[in-house]
Amino acid sequence: MSATESEATQEARRYLEVCNACRYCEGYCAVFPAMTLRREFSTGDMQHLANLCHSCKGCYHSCQYAPPHAFGINLPSSFASIRNESYEQYAWPPALGSVFKRNGTIVSLVAALGIALALILTAAIQDPGVLYGAHAGPGAFYKVIPWWLMVTLAGGSLGFSVLALTVGAVRYWRGTGSKPGPVMAPAAEATVDILTLRNLGGGGHGCNDTDEGFSTHRRWSHQALMYGFLLCFASTSVATIYDHFLHLEAPYAFLSIPVQLGTWGGALMLLGVIGLTWVKLVTDPVPVAKHLAGGEFALLALLFLVSATGLLLLAIRHTGAMGVLLAIHLGLVLALFITLPYSKMVHGLYRGLALYRAAREKRTMVAAAAD
Amino acid sequence: MPDLSQVFDVLVVGGGNAALCAAISARKLGATVVVAEHAPKSMRGGNSRHTRNLRALHPGPTDVLTEKYLEEEYWDDLLRVTKGKTDEHLARTCIRASQHAPGFLKECGVVFQPSLSGTLSLSRTNAFFLGGGKALVNALYRTAERLGVLILYDTEVQHLEVEDGFFKEAIVSYRGFPHRIRAKSVVASAGGFQANRAWMREYWGDAADNFQIRGTPYAQGTVLKDMLAGGVQQVGDPTQFHAVCNDARSPMEDGGLAMRLDCTPFSIVVNKNVERFYDEGEDTWPKRYAIWGRLIAQQPDQRAFAITDSKAVMNYLPSVFPPMRANSIRELAGMFGLDADKLEKVVADYNAAVQPGTFNGQELDGCRTQGLEPPKSNWARKIDTPPFIGHPMMPGITFTFLGVKVSDKARVIMADGKPAANIFASGEIMAGNILGQGYLAGFGMTIGTVFGRLAGEEAARNVRN
Numbered sequence: 068m069s070a071t072e073s074e075a076t077q078e079a080r081r082y083l084e085v086c087n088a089c090r091y092c093e094g095y096c097a098v099f100p101a102m103t104l105r106r107e108f109s110t111g112d113m114q115h116l117a118n119l120c121h122s123c124k125g126c127y128h129s130c131q132y133a134p135p136h137a138f139g140i141n142l143p144s145s146f147a148s149i150r151n152e153s154y155e156q157y158a159w160p161p162a163l164g165s166v167f168k169r170n171g172t173i174v175s176l177v178a179a180l181g182i183a184l185a186l187i188l189t190a191a192i193q194d195p196g197v198l199y200g201a202h203a204g205p206g207a208f209y210k211v212i213p214w215w216l217m218v219t220l221a222g223g224s225l226g227f228s229v230l231a232l233t234v235g236a237v238r239y240w241r242g243t244g245s246k247p248g249p250v251m252a253p254a255a256e257a258t259v260d261i262l263t264l265r266n267l268g269g270g271g272h273g274c275n276d277t278d279e280g281f282s283t284h285r286r287w288s289h290q291a292l293m294y295g296f297l298l299c300f301a302s303t304s305v306a307t308i309y310d311h312f313l314h315l316e317a318p319y320a321f322l323s324i325p326v327q328l329g330t331w332g333g334a335l336m337l338l339g340v341i342g343l344t345w346v347k348l349v350t351d352p353v354p355v356a357k358h359l360a361g362g363e364f365a366l367l368a369l370l371f372l373v374s375a376t377g378l379l380l381l382a383i384r385h386t387g388a389m390g391v392l393l394a395i396h397l398g399l400v401l402a403l404f405i406t407l408p409y410s411k412m413v414h415g416l417y418r419g420l421a422l423y424r425a426a427r428e429k430r431t432m433v434a435a436a437a438d
Numbered sequence: 439m440p441d442l443s444q445v446f447d448v449l450v451v452g453g454g455n456a457a458l459c460a461a462i463s464a465r466k467l468g469a470t471v472v473v474a475e476h477a478p479k480s481m482r483g484g485n486s487r488h489t490r491n492l493r494a495l496h497p498g499p500t501d502v503l504t505e506k507y508l509e510e511e512y513w514d515d516l517l518r519v520t521k522g523k524t525d526e527h528l529a530r531t532c533i534r535a536s537q538h539a540p541g542f543l544k545e546c547g548v549v550f551q552p553s554l555s556g557t558l559s560l561s562r563t564n565a566f567f568l569g570g571g572k573a574l575v576n577a578l579y580r581t582a583e584r585l586g587v588l589i590l591y592d593t594e595v596q597h598l599e600v601e602d603g604f605f606k607e608a609i610v611s612y613r614g615f616p617h618r619i620r621a622k623s624v625v626a627s628a629g630g631f632q633a634n635r636a637w638m639r640e641y642w643g644d645a646a647d648n649f650q651i652r653g654t655p656y657a658q659g660t661v662l663k664d665m666l667a668g669g670v671q672q673v674g675d676p677t678q679f680h681a682v683c684n685d686a687r688s689p690m691e692d693g694g695l696a697m698r699l700d701c702t703p704f705s706i707v708v709n710k711n712v713e714r715f716y717d718e719g720e721d722t723w724p725k726r727y728a729i730w731g732r733l734i735a736q737q738p739d740q741r742a743f744a745i746t747d748s749k750a751v752m753n754y755l756p757s758v759f760p761p762m763r764a765n766s767i768r769e770l771a772g773m774f775g776l777d778a779d780k781l782e783k784v785v786a787d788y789n790a791a792v793q794p795g796t797f798n799g800q801e802l803d804g805c806r807t808q809g810l811e812p813p814k815s816n817w818a819r820k821i822d823t824p825p826f827i828g829h830p831m832m833p834g835i836t837f838t839f840l841g842v843k844v845s846d847k848a849r850v851i852m853a854d855g856k857p858a859a860n861i862f863a864s865g866e867i868m869a870g871n872i873l874g875q876g877y878l879a880g881f882g883m884t885i886g887t888v889f890g891r892l893a894g895e896e897a898a899r900n901v902r903n
Contacts, residue, residue: 088758089696091490091570094551106756128576129569131487131694135480270568272549279576281549 075148076113082140083108083116085132092126096266098142099126101425104432111244114156117149118414118421121266123274123285127354134353147356154413157242159234166409171361174410178369178402185398188216189390198390205316211390212397221397224404231408232416239417245424246431253426260422261415264289277350285346292339292370298332299377318384329377336374340367366411373399440588442617446472447901448894449608449621451595451661453477454484454654455571455883456865457627458578459890460897462546464625465585467898472619473582474593474610476628476656482591483575484629485653485837485866485882488694490571491564492883495537502540502550502565509533512563515878523874531846532872532888539887540565547577560724564880571883595661598624600668603858623860623897626850627890630838630866631659632679633691638835641677648740650684652698652834655691662842662867670858671843671851674870680877681731684834686741687759693834700754701761701829702730703817704799705744706788709737712771712780714788719816722802728877735833742831743774745785747823753799762828770826789820837882841870848893860900862893 083102086092093099098119105112124143132138151167158164166173189198189212202210209217260266267274267286276285306325309315319326344367347360376396383389406412448464450457453475465471475482495512496503512533516524540550551566560566567574583589590612597609607620631637633655638646651657666672688697702718703726709715716733720726734742745767764770767785771778788810795805797819807814842863843851850861865886872885 084756084760085696085758087756088698089570089694090755091695094566094568106751125569129573131570131572132696133480133572136692137689270549270552280580 072110073149073152075145075152076110079113079117079142079145079149080108082138082142082145083113085138085140086126086142089132091131092129094270095125095129096121096123097260097422097425098146101428104428109244111242113149114153114239115243115245115421115424117146118153118417119266119425120146120150121264121418122147122355123267123269123276124351124354125269125275128275128279128351141354143354144356147359150414150417151356151359151362153239153243153417157235157239157417158408158413159231159238163231163409167362169361170359170410171363171365174362174365174369174402174406177406178365178372178399181400181402181405182395182398185212185220185394185401186391188212189394192216193390199387200390201385201387202389203385205318207384207389208317208393211393217397220401221404224401225407228404228407232413235408235413236416236420240420243424245420245427248427248431253423253430256426257419257422260426261419266422275351276346284342288339288342288346290339291335292343295332295335295337295339295374296370298328298335299374300332302326302328302332321381326381330381333374333378336370337378340371340374343367344371363411366406369399369403369406369410373403440590442612442619444470444620446470446588446619446621448472448623448625448897449474449619450625450627450894451598451608452484452627452629452865452867453482453589453591454486454627454629454865454886455489455574455578456486456867456886456890456893457484457625458575458582459542459546459887460625460627460862460864460894461582461587462578462585463891463894464898465582465587465894467895467902469623469898469901470588471582471586471894472588472590472621474590474595474608474612474619476594476658477591477654479591481654481656482579483572483654484656486575486886487572488570488653489567489574489880489883490695491560491566491880492539492543492887493536493564493878493880494540494884495533497537500540500565502552504562507563512536515563516872516881519876519878520872520874521876523876525871528844528846529872532885535888535891536884539884542891543574543577543887546581548574549577560879595619595628597664598626598661598668598861600665600670600858600861603669603852603856603861605858605861622901623862625848625890625893625897626661626665626842626861626863626867627865627886627893628661628867629654629657629659630679630840630869631657631662632835632838633657634659637663642735645735645740648832649681649735650688650693650697650832650834651691652682652684652693652695652836657837657866659838659840662840665842665850665861665863669853670861671853671855672840673843673868674839674841674874676838676840678839678875679732680728680836680839681735681833682727682836683730683734683742683831685757685759686830686832688832688834696758697834698727699744699757699829699831700727701744701746701750701757701827702726704750704753704819705746705827705829706784706814706821707742707744707831708776708781708784709743710739710741710776712777712784714784714812715742717812717815719806719814719818721816724879730831731833731835734831740833743776744829744831745770745781745821746827747821748825748827749819749823751827753817757829762830763825764828765824765826767821767826770828774828774830785821788814788818789822792818792820836877837866837869839870839873839875841866841868844868844871844889846892847896848889849896860897862897862900864889864893 273283447469791807791810
């Protein structure tokens with residue numbers, strides 16, 4: 068409990084003191100079993116619990132103390148704020164943490180700059196005849212954007228992001244005060260939690276996505292987005308193998324593995340983005356952190372554009388529009404790679420660590436109340 | 439603006455579990471139904487908003503209940519807590535029908551918790567609502583609205599126009615404006631009068647000012663008083679209520695369950711004159727928590743103070759407001775404004791009386807005092823390990839026992855013993871028929887669900903005939 072603790076942290080701690088005596092929500096998600104292991108909540112504990120929260124809003128809509136009750140308990144909103152503060156605090160390099168203060172603007176700017184950079188570089192390097200010409204056969208893409216440039220930009224940005232995420236993970240793990248414990252079983256449990264989004268299941272009937280009724284829109288939309296993203300990542304990985312080891316140059320045939328993975332992945336991402344955006348637009352505005360909406364919508368828009376331009380590229384890759392669209396698509400991908408550690412995308416990392424820690428504490432800590 | 443000039447088949451007065459079960463049941467039989475809920479939407483649901491479970495008979499394990507809980511055991515439990523102050527026929531009707539209560543609620547969208555790690559170890563006898571009572575209330579309202587029940591919030595029923603046991607119309611304040619609601623039948627599910635301090639003062643005098651009302655502030659008893667004045671037969675002792683020991687610093691209304699203190703079995707409890715007044719370790723807490731509210735209500739200024747030490751902190755659920763902590767009993771006494779010499783002596787006498795034993799917070803451990811009056815029969819450990827811990831206590835009133843008499847079909851009985859023509863009741867307003875005193879955890883919601891269904895169905899059938 069440092070003096071510099073945020074208002075959201077102090078407010079959420081006040082909530083948890085009520086929650087820990089009430090415990091009606093114990094059946095909802097991983098937050099409440101983790102809460103009952105404690106009597107007091109350090110700043111690190113608050114960050115851990117906040118990152119464990121999936122914003123399902125079940126606890127808010129079932130809360131006998133929710134506003135307008137005097138206690139005014141609203142965990143999902145405060146936890147969202149605390150999560151964002153933890154992204155800021157643990158970002159690396161630390162100077163870049165402040166991007167989370169105005170994340171919507173930053174992500175949008177990076178996306179715009181990514182497109183601009185790709186277009187400028189392409190135009191500067193390539194002859195207009197090449198850029199606007201129709202290309203076909205192996206190496207068609209590299210005729211527009213040279214292989215070395217693509218690899219330098221994509222590899223460089225992704226490599227840096229992976230480094231930043233890794234350092235961020237270590238900083239988060241230490242900063243939130245995680246203690247030693249078993250590794251394998253909690254890691255397996257956390258992996259299953261992530262792959263199934265168990266905490267957005269509400270025990271099968273779903274979450275309070277939009278109001279006090281239950282639905283699974285958010286869970287399925289997030290699954291579509293996450294698995295779509297993973298398929299696209301797999302597509303790129305397979306393509307890299309094709310290129311480097313099998314010496315097969317893109318573009319590949321429609322029925323080839325990379326194109327199939329990318330097509331289905333892109334379609335799933337589009338579905339997921341649309342679903343999540345819809346939920347965000349119509350949801351009850353109280354149990355959310357409104358000041359974070361900008362960053363969330365900016366990331367959804369970026370993901371939408373990445374997948375939409377990717378699919379469009381497939382459709383028109385034989386025409387003269389391919390060159391410009393390829394540049395735009397790669398510019399957006401570049402922006403996504405760069406903002407991985409500096410946008411809402413980072414939630415996956417801290418959520419994963421929080422789930423791992425919760426699964427571990429379940430095995431090492433004893434519930435605070437004996438009864 | 440809904441059309442309030444129409445004649446509804448059924449008017450349901452109140453907006454908690456009993457009211458909604460009645461409204462849904464009547465609507466399912468084809469009746470046109472209007473629900474008049476005094477609270478605004480955000481505070482709807484009466485005391486049901488603060489509940490957590492209901493007690494249900496079950497001949498074998500179900501998805502939400504373990505082992506079995508049969509009629510005779512259920513009846514014995516009820517008999518024990520009411521000390522015979524019950525109506526066996528109504529009680530058994532309720533107990534038998536309770537078997538189908540969880541299924542009915544599930545059909546209405548209520549989700550139950552598969553099993554429980556929680557507070558009172560009731561998973562054999564009681565089915566727990568996932569998320570608690572407000573989640574149940576949300577589900578019931580959604581179901582009622584989906585079926586076409588008209589819900590009026592901010593609608594206080596002030597008077598039921600009754601002539602010779604025949605209900606004609608209700609005088610209401612709908613969003614602050616006077617209206618009349620006409621209906622062919624009425625179901626009164628408007629709760630008790632515990633939040634009506636002026637009425638409580640009639641029996642308890644100034645002490646009533648120190649009663650914290652655990653639940654909804656809308657339990658004013660307006661409809662109950664109106665019905666009793668209008669010739670309906672009364673049941674239950676008006677001075678009786680269900681109460682627990684609350685944190686003295688709780689809000690005076692609507693503090694709900696989390697204000698309850700569970701530290702008593704692991705403490706000694708003194709009043710403001712620094713005297714112990716009851717055996718804190720008489721029995722397990724689930725069997726004793728409901729008597730402590732009344733015990734404290736009978737102490738001077740309705741105040742009590744639980745005194746324990748750091749050894750006990752992890753034995754009970756944490757309190758919302760942090761306890762007083764002090765390095766000496768004297769310092770703790772100062773924090774509470776108690777006579778320090780006296781408190782030191784009470785603790786010293788208690789410590790001297792504690793007999794050796796093996797402490798076990800989970801069961802009756804026989805760790806007791808010798809030669810102390812009143813004794814502490816279990817969980818007696820010396821209070822000697824600083825920091826010393828103190829919890830200030832006040833009574834928290836859950837509900838009152840005064841009610842209207844009903845038949846086994848939830849039909850209201852008039853003072854002359856004749857059944858009313860078209861008036862029914864369910865929930866706390868008639869719970870006194872079955873609960874003359876005492877309480878069984880989760881039984882209020884059982885009565886509400888069982889008699890709510892009965893009242894709704896009978897009211898709908900009444901219209902058809």
